[in-house]
Amino acid sequence: MDKVGNEMTTKEHFLNVLESRKSIRIYDENVKISKEEMTELLGAAIKAPSSVNLQPWRFVVIESDEAKSTLAPLASFNQNQVKTSSAVIAVFADMNNLDYLEEIYGKAVELGLMPEEVKENQVPAIRGLLSGISNQQNKETILIDGGLVSMQLMLTAKAFGYDTNPIGGFDKENIAEAFGLEKERYVPVMLISIGKANEAGYKSYRMPVEQVTEWK
Amino acid sequence: MDKVGNEMTTKEHFLNVLESRKSIRIYDENVKISKEEMTELLGAAIKAPSSVNLQPWRFVVIESDEAKSTLAPLASFNQNQVKTSSAVIAVFADMNNLDYLEEIYGKAVELGLMPEEVKENQVPAIRGLLSGISNQQNKETILIDGGLVSMQLMLTAKAFGYDTNPIGGFDKENIAEAFGLEKERYVPVMLISIGKANEAGYKSYRMPVEQVTEWK
Numbered sequence: 001m002d003k004v005g006n007e008m009t010t011k012e013h014f015l016n017v018l019e020s021r022k023s024i025r026i027y028d029e030n031v032k033i034s035k036e037e038m039t040e041l042l043g044a045a046i047k048a049p050s051s052v053n054l055q056p057w058r059f060v061v062i063e064s065d066e067a068k069s070t071l072a073p074l075a076s077f078n079q080n081q082v083k084t085s086s087a088v089i090a091v092f093a094d095m096n097n098l099d100y101l102e103e104i105y106g107k108a109v110e111l112g113l114m115p116e117e118v119k120e121n122q123v124p125a126i127r128g129l130l131s132g133i134s135n136q137q138n139k140e141t142i143l144i145d146g147g148l149v150s151m152q153l154m155l156t157a158k159a160f161g162y163d164t165n166p167i168g169g170f171d172k173e174n175i176a177e178a179f180g181l182e183k184e185r186y187v188p189v190m191l192i193s194i195g196k197a198n199e200a201g202y203k204s205y206r207m208p209v210e211q212v213t214e215w216k
Numbered sequence: 217m218d219k220v221g222n223e224m225t226t227k228e229h230f231l232n233v234l235e236s237r238k239s240i241r242i243y244d245e246n247v248k249i250s251k252e253e254m255t256e257l258l259g260a261a262i263k264a265p266s267s268v269n270l271q272p273w274r275f276v277v278i279e280s281d282e283a284k285s286t287l288a289p290l291a292s293f294n295q296n297q298v299k300t301s302s303a304v305i306a307v308f309a310d311m312n313n314l315d316y317l318e319e320i321y322g323k324a325v326e327l328g329l330m331p332e333e334v335k336e337n338q339v340p341a342i343r344g345l346l347s348g349i350s351n352q353q354n355k356e357t358i359l360i361d362g363g364l365v366s367m368q369l370m371l372t373a374k375a376f377g378y379d380t381n382p383i384g385g386f387d388k389e390n391i392a393e394a395f396g397l398e399k400e401r402y403v404p405v406m407l408i409s410i411g412k413a414n415e416a417g418y419k420s421y422r423m424p425v426e427q428v429t430e431w432k
Contacts, residue, residue: 013229014375018260018368035431042425044234048367051384053420059429067432100423108421136352141384143356144405147363148382151264152234155371159230166364168267168357179432189360204269205324207316209258213275215251216283216395 017159022202024163027084027195032063033162038087041160041194045153048145052126053104056097056142057149058186060179063087070178071191074171081165081193088167088193090175091150092186093142098130139187146189157194163201167191233375238418240379243300243411248279249378254303257376257410261369264361268342269320272313272358273365274402276395279303286394287407290387297381297409304383304409306391307366308402309358314346355403362405373410379417383407 008016033041038061050056062071063086071090072082082088105123108114130138154164170191176183224232249257254277266272278287279302287306288298298304321339324330346354370380386407392399 007223008229010229010233011375011377013224013226014233014372015260017226017230018263018372021263023265039425039429042429044231046422046425046428047234047237049239049370049382055423055428057428061429061431064432070432104421104423107423111421113419113421140356140359143359144363144366144384147360148367150360151364151367152371154265155368156230156234159227161227166265168360179430203329205320205327205329206262207271207320207323209255209262212262212271212273213255213258213277214395215277216280216286 017155021154021158021164022204023165024195024197024199024201025078025080025165025193026197026199027081027086027163027193028198029084031086031196033086033194037160041153041156041162044156045149048149048152050145050148051141052130054097054100054145055104056093056145057189058092058094058181060090060092060181061087062090062179067179074175074178075167075169075191077169078165078167078191078193081167081191084195084198085193086162086195088191089153090179090191091146091153091189092176092181093139093146093189095135095138095142095185095187097138097142098127101126142187143189146187150190150192153192161196162194163197165193167193233371237370237374237380238420239381240411240413240415240417241294241296241381241409242413242415243297243302243379243409244414245300247302247412249302249410253376257369257372257378260372261365264365264368266361266364267357268346270313270316270361271320272309272361273405274308274310274397276306276308276397277303278306278395283395290391290394291383291385291407293385294381294383294407294409297383297407300411300414301409302378302411304407305369306395306407307362307369307405308392308397309355309362309405311351311354311358311401311403313354313358314343317342358403359405362403366406366408369408377412378410379413381409383409
């Protein structure tokens with residue numbers, strides 16, 4: 001028996017995760033993801049990179065019946081996901097991300113991940129740079145970061161044996177306040193329903209690489 | 217010998233990929249990723265989900281000396297990445313994403329992935345919905361999609377044995393035109409340098425899950 005030949009490589013395992021991630025709209029209502037496992041999942045997601053490591057992502061894990069009732073009218077086209085999922089994770093991006101600059105870089109020094117002098121140079125430089133950008137530029141940057149963390153979260157969920165559906169069609173005007181967050185500060189990125197699939201899901205078409213890529 | 221006990225699970229392989237992805241700024245200049253392998257990498261990345269599957273991502277793979285010379289002054293804080301990487305992938309988001317709606321949904325029908333009647337319902341509904349949104353809303357949606365595909369690309373690169381660095385600090389005003397793209401149409405998302413690491417890279421601090429998450 002050729003053991004090596006039977007073992008999948010990391011690349012193969014990874015591509016299996018990636019390719020088996022499909023948008024799932026109906027979940028097994030009996031499957032509940034524990035707070036411990038959800039924390040592990042989110043802990044993997046937040047290893048994502050972000051602009052100057054400001055980690056602007058904020059999550060609301062909507063899992064109780066009461067919270068799902070609050071969500072339902074705000075996600076009217078997606079009632080199956082709200083009803084049958086283990087949870088719906090509302091991903092927000094924090095406009096006040098710069099408030100955490102000192103803390104994040106200070107912790108990096110404290111943990112020996114960054115020399116003190118690097119922090120002493122970078123913190124004022126970043127503060128100077130980011131204080132000068134418009135609200136709109138700030139928003140666009142943190143939405144991109146929100147996309148990064150959301151993708152990593154969906155792939156992690158799949159690797160943990162769960163399924164997801166990214167939902168962009170919801171009431172972005174009212175979602176923050178509905179969950180007690182300041183509307184001007186917390187910008188909605190997307191909802192991600194998560195649970196164990198109770199349907200096969202669809203394969204969907206992608207334009208080929210050649211169509212969306214130029215080589216220079 | 218307990219073979220099963222020695223084999224890593226998919227989850228472990230996946231988390232290894234995720235956790236070993238670090239921002240790498242200096243690459244082995246001798247390593248060139250072939251066009252074939254880059255196509256495979258991008259092909260995995262574009263399996264990412266996007267808003268109503270419009271796949272607004274567009275890539276410019278900057279790999280020739282000439283193209284890197286064009287890029288260098290536009291990415292002045294990131295000369296090491298430009299110089300030593302195998303390529304820098306400029307990720308753009310296409311404001312005219314709706315132009316591809318009919319093609320994408322038509323191909324899905326042609327390939328048997330979507331029933332004709334679903335397409336006939338969805339295409340006008342989506343067109344109606346998206347024709348009504350502002351340019352700014354369109355831009356924000358496609359930037360989030362750009363974040364999704366960028367994260368999947370960086371993880372795929374790591375699974376293939378390559379390293380990356382997401383770069384947000386570059387001349388967003390001039391990058392599209394420098395590579396022959398219409399500036400009003402193609403919105404820059406980020407640059408991603410890619411190659412084989414020639415440095416260890418840094419670990420960086422993340423705020424704990426409890427700090428960025430509420431449970432409802």
